[in-house]
Amino acid sequence: xxxxxxxxxxxxxxxxxxxxxxxxxxxxxxxxxxxxxxxxxxxxxxxxxxxxxxxxxxxxxxxxxxxxxxxxxxxxxxxxxxxxxxxxxxxxxxxxxxxxxxxxxxxxxxxxxxxxxxxxxxxxxxxxxxxxxxxxxxxxxxxxxxxxxxxxxxxxxxxxxxxxxxxxxxxxxxxxxxxxxxxxxxxxxxxxxxxxxxxxxxxxxxxxxxxxxxxxxxxxxxxxxxxxxxxxxxxxxxxxxxxxxxxxxxxxxxxxxxxxxxxxxxxxxxxxxxxxxxxxxxxxxxxxxxxxxx
Amino acid sequence: xxxxxxxxxxxxxxxxxxxxxxxxxxxxxxxxxxxxxxxxxxxxxxxxxxxxxxxxxxxxxxxxxxxxxxxxxxxxxxxxxxxxxxxxxxxxxxxxxxxxxxxxxxxxxxxxxxxxxxxxxxxxxxxxxxxxxxxxxxxxxxxxxxxxxxxxxxxxxxxxxxxxxxxxxxxxxxxxxxxxxxxxxxxxxxxxxxxxxxxxxxxxxxxxxxxxxxxxxxxxxxxxxxxxxxxxxxxxxxxxxxxxxxxxxxxxxxxxxxxxxxxxxxxxxxxxxxxxxxxxxxxxxxxxxxxxxxxxxxxxxxxxxxxxxxxxxxxxxxxxxxxxxxxxxxxxxxxxxxxxxxxxxxxxxxxxxxxxxxxxxxxxxxxxxxxxxxxxxx
Numbered sequence: 024x025x026x027x028x029x030x031x032x033x034x035x036x037x038x039x040x041x042x043x044x045x046x047x048x049x050x051x052x053x054x055x056x057x058x059x060x061x062x063x064x065x066x067x068x069x070x071x072x073x074x075x076x077x078x079x080x081x082x083x084x085x086x087x088x089x090x091x092x093x094x095x096x097x098x099x100x101x102x103x104x105x106x107x108x109x110x111x112x113x114x115x116x117x118x119x120x121x122x123x124x125x126x127x128x129x130x131x132x133x134x135x136x137x138x139x140x141x142x143x144x145x146x147x148x149x150x151x152x153x154x155x156x157x158x159x160x161x162x163x164x165x166x167x168x169x170x171x172x173x174x175x176x177x178x179x180x181x182x183x184x185x186x187x188x189x190x191x192x193x194x195x196x197x198x199x200x201x202x203x204x205x206x207x208x209x210x211x212x213x214x215x216x217x218x219x220x221x222x223x224x225x226x227x228x229x230x231x232x233x234x235x236x237x238x239x240x241x242x243x244x245x246x247x248x249x250x251x252x253x254x255x256x257x258x259x260x261x262x263x264x265x266x267x268x269x270x271x272x273x274x275x276x277x278x279x280x281x282x283x284x285x286x287x288x289x290x291x292x293x294x295x296x297x298x299x300x301x302x303x304x305x306x307x308x309x310x311x312x313x314x315x316x317x
Numbered sequence: 318x319x320x321x322x323x324x325x326x327x328x329x330x331x332x333x334x335x336x337x338x339x340x341x342x343x344x345x346x347x348x349x350x351x352x353x354x355x356x357x358x359x360x361x362x363x364x365x366x367x368x369x370x371x372x373x374x375x376x377x378x379x380x381x382x383x384x385x386x387x388x389x390x391x392x393x394x395x396x397x398x399x400x401x402x403x404x405x406x407x408x409x410x411x412x413x414x415x416x417x418x419x420x421x422x423x424x425x426x427x428x429x430x431x432x433x434x435x436x437x438x439x440x441x442x443x444x445x446x447x448x449x450x451x452x453x454x455x456x457x458x459x460x461x462x463x464x465x466x467x468x469x470x471x472x473x474x475x476x477x478x479x480x481x482x483x484x485x486x487x488x489x490x491x492x493x494x495x496x497x498x499x500x501x502x503x504x505x506x507x508x509x510x511x512x513x514x515x516x517x518x519x520x521x522x523x524x525x526x527x528x529x530x531x532x533x534x535x536x537x538x539x540x541x542x543x544x545x546x547x548x549x550x551x552x553x554x555x556x557x558x559x560x561x562x563x564x565x566x567x568x569x570x571x572x573x574x575x576x577x578x579x580x581x582x583x584x585x586x587x588x589x590x591x592x593x594x595x596x597x598x599x600x601x602x603x604x605x606x607x608x609x610x611x612x613x614x615x616x617x618x619x620x621x622x623x624x625x626x627x628x629x630x631x632x633x634x635x636x637x638x639x640x641x642x643x644x645x646x647x648x649x650x651x652x653x654x655x656x657x658x659x660x661x662x663x664x665x666x667x668x669x670x671x672x673x674x675x676x677x678x679x680x681x682x683x684x685x686x687x688x689x690x691x692x693x694x695x
Binding site: 129165179183271273298 | 423425426428429430459460461498501502503528530531533534560562564572573574575576577578579580582583584585586587592595597628630631632659660661681682
């Protein structure tokens with residue numbers, strides 16, 4: 024089992040013929056993801072690696088019944104691509120593109136909600152349900168099927184932690200990168216709720232960072248609603264205030280947004296927080312065994 | 318992207334908001350000439366991308382053109398929060414009856430543009446929020462409809478009792494929203510919005526921050542960037558498509574991915590060291606990026622050791638290894654390198670480095686410990 028994507032995922036790739044889109048489409052096919060369609064305006068009627076290409080998302084959905092879309096289009100066109108997917112009634116939209124103007128996202132967010140779709144990202148590595156489906160750019164070989172759910176605002180830091188989990192024999196149900204932008208479609212609470220409801224997930228790792236208050240909301244949710252153990256890590260303890268640390272959303276912009284604030288909020292909710300990435304595995308093991316003992 | 322006060326005021330003026338006249342001077346003599354043209358008392362204001370200009374001595378009144386020249390000379394010699402002042406704005410001093418605050422930000426919690434207004438203007442809005450939060454009114458704008466007239470008017474009435482002023486303020490709110498949208502801003506602030514003795518409103522100080530992501534759409538806005546007001550290493554990094562932030566420590570960091578870069582800096586500090594920078598070489602890194610990254614880091618004389626932390630997902634670690642070798646060929650750094658790489662094409666990377674007599678580690682924790690040790694020993 025898993026959350027958001029599984030063996031029933033029928034993937035559409037928006038921007039399938041671009042540099043990133045073509046590379047990661049090959050990787051996804053190799054991993055076993057069912058890539059059913061691609062969209063590149065002007066290239067409708069052709070194919071890529073045997074996948075039919077359409078001019079519009081609407082045509083692609085009618086012809087292939089795609090139920091998930093992944094977006095690799097350039098930043099200034101990403102908002103339109105997301106809304107096109109939502110308008111075509113695709114329920115799961117994953118936007119990998121980095122650098123989408125935040126004002127664009129203020130329009131995209133309510134549009135996606137109105138159309139009943141879930142958006143993951145933008146500026147995210149996507150998600151993977153090991154052994155079942157891979158949507159986005161998380162390298163398949165560092166993951167393995169297992170009982171851990173993982174949700175993160177980061178890309179490579181996620182790989183670092185997933186790699187350690189896998190090496191320690193702790194496979195994953197689903198790893199979700201929700202992205203580092205200030206306005207994104209899916210937050211920690213959404214993923215925690217899904218992991219809590221997923222029978223195969225036994226424990227959750229959440230990787231947060233400076234900026235915003237999503238981690239605090241997650242802490243409140245864990246305290247009130249979660250029975251499964253959660254372990255945290257927060258990046259950006261050394262980040263100077265007021266500076267954007269690479270991710271558009273990683274900026275300490277006011278009260279409660281520092282790494283220390285977030286670590287305190289998680290710990291106050293009973294969530295152990297690793298001081299070093301290498302400590303995550305130990306904390307997960309500890310919490311899993313104590314939960315079983317209860 | 319930060320823009321200067323005088324540039325923000327130009328954008329506000331273009332959208333119809335009343336702004337006092339003002340001209341920019343780069344020399345004391347120019348400031349004197351401008352003050353002479355305006356006549357009467359002027360304010361000379363440092364144009365620099367830093368808050369707290371007033372407290373740092375960067376904003377001064379001048380009662381005569383001679384005095385304007387003198388204070389301009391002092392201000393142009395200032396460095397405020399590490400940034401040298403190259404320009405001053407000379408503007409007639411406003412007569413102030415009342416000061417209000419009007420701000421518009423992109424708010425991540427409500428996921429909308431959010432107005433924040435307060436009748437207690439002229440000071441930091443953070444102070445008002447902390448001491449008298451009831452004096453701040455917040456209004457998120459639905460992007461589908463924009464700022465509706467009744468919303469603008471309700472903000473106006475929160476600031477002023479008189480209908481005429483409330484209406485004038487409402488007009489300014491609508492104009493500010495338009496300026497914010499067309500500039501692709503993430504913040505626009507009028508502080509103070511001044512009531513003059515005749516009852517009219519005027520934006521005496523203004524600040525705008527532009528979202529870099531949208532700059533490609535509006536070349537006119539992109540042209541407002543003032544590179545003389547930025548750290549040279551950060552300009553070099555931007556041109557090389559790297560994200561770089563200079564810090565005070567001695568462990569230079571080259572990392573792929575922002576989250577891993579932050580975690581690497583944190584780990585340096587955990588082991589008792591101090592990071593010299595944040596640097597993200599991004600996802601699909603070509604060797605050229607690594608060469609540029611090394612140039613930028615070694616330009617900092619404080620750096621005693623350079624730590625590479627590369628987790629190859631999309632990034633191919635052999636690309637990074639080639640970049641390191643090329644950089645060493647061009648200009649061998651005088652400080653030791655600690656290289657941690659793992660992931661995609663790791664075996665090739667290790668071979669490439671070994672051929673140059675370099676060894677690579679695979680464990681992040683061990684590599685950071687090693688870098689901190691070398692930084693402390695140097």
